[in-house]
Amino acid sequence: MVLQLLQMVGFLSVVFAVSMAVSYAITARNRKKLVLVPIPENTRVRMVGPGGAYRCYFIRQTKHGLVFSAPLQRDHYVPVRVGEMVMVQAPLADCIVTFRSSILSRNGETHEFTVALPERLRHVDRRVEKRDSSLNGAIVRVNGEAGRLVDLSASGAKLIVPGDVRPGDTVTVDLPMEFGTAYGWALETLPTACGRTIHREVRVKFEEPLSGLSSRSRRELYLGR
DSSP states (O other): OOHHHHHHHHHHHHHHHHHHHHHHHHHHHHHHHHOOOOOTTOOOOEEEETTTEEEEEEEEEEESSEEOOOEEEEEEOOOOOOOEEEEEEEOOSSEEEEEEEEEEEEOOOOOEEEEHHHHHHHHEEEEEOOOOOTTOOOOOOOOTEEEEEEEOSSSEEEEEESSOOOTTTTEEEEEEGGGGGEEEHHHHHEEEEEEEEEEEEEEEESSSSSOOOSSSOHHHHHOOO
């Protein structure tokens, strides 16, 4: 009887040890999937969810997730729901970091919300695509205001605009001729002198790549040659 009891205790000990080992292995594997998100604190980001596109600031990374400030849409706070899937797009010095994740929690007082640590990050190199400067100086309209085009690529443009455009802001750009209207958001903005007034040099990322770009000079198209 005592021997059987000892055998049973030994068997249960083995089962417990195996269970702990399996649990540790699964946890360790899941931890390896989580990545350190290289977004500086206070970076203005664009977040796309079921309710549309928001802008907010990255506050900090914790062991539980990534904390962002209250999401704004057209300068109004929009509550997000726990469990919603969102896509985060953050501008860095030479690329755009994008990832998908889910909302873990939100603070009812500060409206800050926490997003789960992503398993994968996508880095989009802004320098890979050739920029066409043949339309440098062409008049465009940015959010209804007249501006100037500096260069253009299928996925974005550099513009000089008079308005107070900030990184993360959504923008509508009426481009010359056959390119039509492009929708996107500001990656970075820098003050620049334009005569006696201060404008902003804005790098814009388009939501959808432009079609119709070819090897033919854009200036030729613009001048109707």
